[in-house]
Amino acid sequence: MSDWFQAFPAVVAALALVTLPGLPVAWLLRLRGLTLVAGSVAASIASIALASIGAPALGVSWGILPIAAVAVALALAGLPFYFITSHVKPPSTLLTLRSSLWVAVAVILAGLLIGVEIVQAIGSPENISQTYDGVFHVNAVAEILLTGDPSPFHMDLSSPGTNGAFYPTLWHSAVALVAQIVGASVPVATNAVALVTSSWIWPVGILFFSRPFFVKRPAHLILGAVLAANFTAFPYLLLAWGVLYPNLLSTALIPFALGFIYPALRHRQTHSQAPLVSLWIAAVGAVGAATLAHPNALFGIAAFTVPMLLVTANDVRKLSLSRLQKSLRLGTIIAVITLYVIIWSRVRTGDNKREFGNSVGQAFVNGISNAQMLDTRAWFLTVLVAGGVAVLLVTRRHRWLILSYGVALGLFVVASGLSGSVRDAITGAWYNDAHRLAALLPIGAIPLAAVACAKLLDYVTAGLKNVDPERVSERARKYLPAVGAVVVFALILTGARGQGLALQTRWIQDLHNPAGMLLSEDERTLLERLPDEVPADALIAGDPWTGTGLALAIAQREVLFAHLNGNYSISSGELAAEFSMLGEAACPLVRELGVSYMLDFGDERYSIGEDELYKKYSGLSDIAQSPVVTEIDREGDAALYRVDCD
Structure with missing residues (x-):
């Protein structure tokens, strides 16, 4: 905090x-x-x-x-x-x-x-x-x-x-x-x-x-x-x-x-x-x-x-x-x-x-x-x-x-x-x-x-204000309405803050976990180093379902796939599906798109249970097997590669 x-x-x-x-x-x-x-x-x-x-x-x-x-x-x-x-x-x-x-x-x-x-x-x-x-x-x-x-x-x-x-x-x-x-x-x-x-x-x-x-x-x-x-x-x-x-x-x-x-x-x-x-x-x-x-x-x-x-x-x-x-x-x-x-x-x-x-x-x-x-x-x-x-x-x-x-x-x-x-x-x-x-x-x-709370407060304070003077002292009667109001406030505050609020905030907490469903701590660490390793005008490709697209938000470097699912160009789709299998034949495609760096965050993907969405990016797995890339940084299983197609 x-x-x-x-x-x-x-x-x-x-x-x-x-x-x-x-x-x-x-x-x-x-x-x-x-x-x-x-x-x-x-x-x-x-x-x-x-x-x-x-x-x-x-x-x-x-x-x-x-x-x-x-x-x-x-x-x-x-x-x-x-x-x-x-x-x-x-x-x-x-x-x-x-x-x-x-x-x-x-x-x-x-x-x-x-x-x-x-x-x-x-x-x-x-x-x-x-x-x-x-x-x-x-x-x-x-x-x-x-x-x-x-x-x-x-x-x-x-x-x-x-x-x-x-x-x-x-x-x-x-x-x-x-x-x-x-x-x-x-x-x-x-x-x-x-x-x-x-x-x-x-x-x-x-x-x-x-x-x-x-x-x-x-x-x-x-x-x-x-x-x-x-x-x-x-x-x-x-x-x-x-x-x-x-x-x-x-x-x-x-x-x-x-x-x-x-x-x-x-x-x-x-x-x-x-x-x-x-x-x-x-x-x-x-x-x-x-x-x-x-x-x-x-x-x-x-x-x-x-x-x-x-x-x-x-x-x-x-x-x-x-x-x-x-x-x-x-x-x-x-x-x-x-x-x-x-x-x-x-x-x-x-x-x-x-x-x-x-x-x-x-x-x-x-x-x-x-x-x-x-x-x-x-x-x-x-x-x-x-x-x-x-x-x-x-x-x-x-x-x-x-x-x-x-x-x-x-x-x-x-x-x-x-x-x-x-x-x-x-x-x-x-x-x-x-x-x-x-x-x-x-x-x-x-x-x-x-409306109900206000009515309850009014009933309680009015009732305590009019309590029988023979039952309590005059001094106590003066403070009873205020005590009643405090009790009403406490009742509403404690009653309203039930298990639901705890469950809801825990849900938020789970989704903001530093080691979450999209990024591991290693991957976040690597992304934070990108400004020192990748030129400001470079374009980065990677499987967005593994979190690589967050290079844009975290490192201010443009990415080819800025959302997990989108309507991208035919050439972008070909690169996503085939890059790691194309070998040197990938270079014309890379030059056309202007991609100069790649990120590989492994096979752990953000899951929504739709395999067809993930298959579109299968060519961006195991990037290291491509002969046209050179690894320039790594943090755990997360790796950054330079594309060498000049």
Whole structure:
């Protein structure tokens, strides 16, 4: 854990990067308090997204200057709204300071609870996620650092020469910036951004979204903070499965979009102190940022907002408005829902044939158990969620939250318990991946559980405040409510942190093992020596399933196969399948591709049980038998060869 002190500059840089660029425009929109922080984060990430598209289009290399330019442009665009909304009365300074203090305590508490778990699970900040998708993500960051091009339309790492297709590079752009700012390695920058996303962006977003539904007094926020840190499906699950870094960021941003959309739609009912126009601008920015982080965030936002829109439509119908005003408002709501349906029906994804072996009933139980995709159950959290549902039904308030949670739960059940065309139509936007859909469930579950926790706290403290004075002394009565509150907090904290969280963090830990499924410690050591042994403009070939492709992320040397599986050229395929058997006849192929070095990490491969994928690279085993290579370095069974075809 002490290694993280060396990574502290990278963590600070990541925190600043996702918070400060958007602060001016959020302030000019007259957002204040937690809403200001949420607006700053959403606008900062939107700035990174816009800069990552605009800079390459203008021929500008990636760095902090494009971010600064976009931040200034957004601030200038927000300046007129500062004057347009000058009639909005700000809250008193004392009230703002008091509420800001409680917000800060809640966010810091949630961040510490999450951060400690993640730091311990990852181990050294130099560790990488030794997973199928992990190879691509760290290599994509390294590619941006080498080329200076973060465009989502130019990321062709696994399909060289196919520029034009969209791949979400917002995550990778942010990590590359952190690496640039403080000179951190790609693994350290990756883990720093993962930590900040999980322990800063997520707590800010989920508390911002949830607060209107359960916070009646400041202490309630602390309950929300405890809950934000203890649902395994987010943020922890996406740091294990995949690893799905872009989805980690996009899912963390969904509550920001919801937190702005809700008061914008129901401005009168929520008594929001933020100007209505500012809320809508922030909502558009948050939706855009989440979607550019990963497009399936848009569908997650739709899943939660459709019930909200339906309730709003019902309220509009009851308002004393002219027929034209009602028609315009209802027409807008219908148009948005229709647009959702059209986009949803047009989505087609590949890699969506996975099945999870569950019946619908098993999937439902797994979904409500709040330890999704784990071999355990978190029934304590389930009871809290059910309690929140009961409270909202009895009080007849915010009942759309129950529907939104039900929609998210239904999507998870479909992906986990069904197969075939029906599942494709409903959950294809998430590649029919139950893990990605499980990550949505805490967004709906946490507000519901927080409602129950807040009600429990109020009942306990009120009951102790009114205890019979004949049974206890006056002095004891004064402290009883505080003691009761501490007991409630302790109960929720210990009850929520069950076996599921331990299993989930152990899963993350196993995948960040220095001697993992992709790289052994010897192989990592050899890769770290490459900058001293291989020229910066060299191209390295090797079997990617043995981890050789990580030379790009760890040593910043270009590799022929940067992902475990991809659409590579015919010549690349021939080299992969035949090199070690071709002898000197391999030289024309090597010259054509520009390969000058090779790595051989033996026959231990990352296994996903599909032998056909590995056979494509059989020619990159036993490289030493080729007469056109010379071994120049070795660490254990890992060897580096120079290709001598001149």
